[in-house]
Amino acid sequence: MLGLVLDQDNPSGITVKEVELSSLKPNEVKVKVKAAALNHRDEWCRQGKYPNIKNGVILGSDGAGVVEEVGDKVDKKWLGEEVIINAANFWGDKQEVQSGDFQILGMPGNGTLAEYVQVDASRLCKKPAHLSFEAAAVLPLAGLTAYRAAFYHGKVKQGMKMLVTGFGGGVAQFAAQYGIAAGAEVYVNSGHEEKLKKAKELGVSGGFNYNDENWVQHALDQTGGVELIIDSAMGATFADSIKALRPGGKLVFYGATLGNPPMLDARRVFWNQLTIQGTTMGSDKDFDEMVEYVTEQGITPLVDSVFDFSNAVEAFERMAAGEQTGKIVVKI
Structure with missing residues (x-):
């Protein structure tokens, strides 16, 4: 073969x-x-x-x-x-x-x-x-990774404000679709305006171009701070991402394509009671639940x-x- x-x-x-x-x-x-x-x-x-x-x-x-x-x-x-x-x-x-x-x-x-x-x-x-x-x-790799990040760790639910970074990648698009299906208020960021446009066609509540140095302030102005961020980049973007979290918020990351963060604003993390959670693909239980969710919600x-x-x-x-x-x- x-x-x-x-x-x-x-x-x-x-x-x-x-x-x-x-x-x-x-x-x-x-x-x-x-x-x-x-x-x-x-x-x-x-x-x-x-x-x-x-x-x-x-x-x-x-x-x-x-x-x-x-x-x-x-x-x-x-x-x-x-x-x-x-x-x-x-x-x-x-x-x-x-x-x-x-x-x-x-x-x-x-x-x-x-x-x-x-x-x-x-x-x-x-x-x-x-x-x-x-x-x-x-579905298998990206769909499973996004499901575990969004539901097992992120506890996505109706009305929750969540931000998915780097929209356009496989896991990110699934995370956004899962959040929308769950009734969350979903926001995304990307460095490409056409990808932000596509996200809005899917039903996200807003999008931010991370090439704009004021994107975090725009996000805070529009959301008041999000409860959950799902991220794959880390690196230098981490410092901005946690600024977009409201007190008590959580950042779940499934990759580090930009490497380790150059610094950790530890005071912001402990004072705002933030949670930084790593995640990977998922268990067989996660996989079965993911396929069932995609089927029930008719997610394409x-x-x-x-x-x-x-x-x-x-x-x-x-x-x-x-x-x-x-x-x-x-x-x-």
Whole structure:
């Protein structure tokens, strides 16, 4: 079968090549992949910036498709089922935190950017009927991360004022959509006016361009301070973000694309009783609840663009440019 593998000897960092599948284990299923979505971890692997990477591994954490074969110990009911794949492996038995064995599909094990993927049957979930394969493929990693950030840690509820930073990325767009569906008063920021416009089309209450040095004051003037911020950047933006929180507020962050904050305004944090909470993808419980929520609310993810498998390198280049609004999908 064809698979897109990490190839650090290639100038592009990736290669589409023939890959041989291993024998199907008793608890595994083989899924014909219809669509796969890119995540930043795929691009970081391509750039050699992700830990413990190795050449020859098929990239991709997100995917949707049809079950074509099941192992001896797998219920035959899965045959022919349209599914999405939970990319979070070995979370463990604690809802509060992942185990030391936690892994994400697509590195160090083979992922979804291939004609077929083999996974443990426990990783399967029926595809929401209202979603196309392309839309469903973007759910697993970003949808799960946003769900845990918004609901498990953020306790989003009706009337809450929340700010989602860096709107346009996959997790951010899900967090905004979840908040809107929950009846929260959702605000976003971005450095691109067209992304702010798209957010307003989704139903956010307001947007702020973080390239404006007065964006925090604009946010305070409009909101009086938000109760929750969901962030992925950290770095130097952290100092501004916590200024936008009202006393007793919480900042939940799922990444640090801009690195560690250069300073911590500790006095503001303790005096205003602020909470700074880290988060990752999520447990199997989070995943099941996320899919149920998306189905019940009829949420349709934002798909920025769809590329044919033969143009997968172009899809990666678009992700590297950071201009997408929503998720980038590769149609297999």
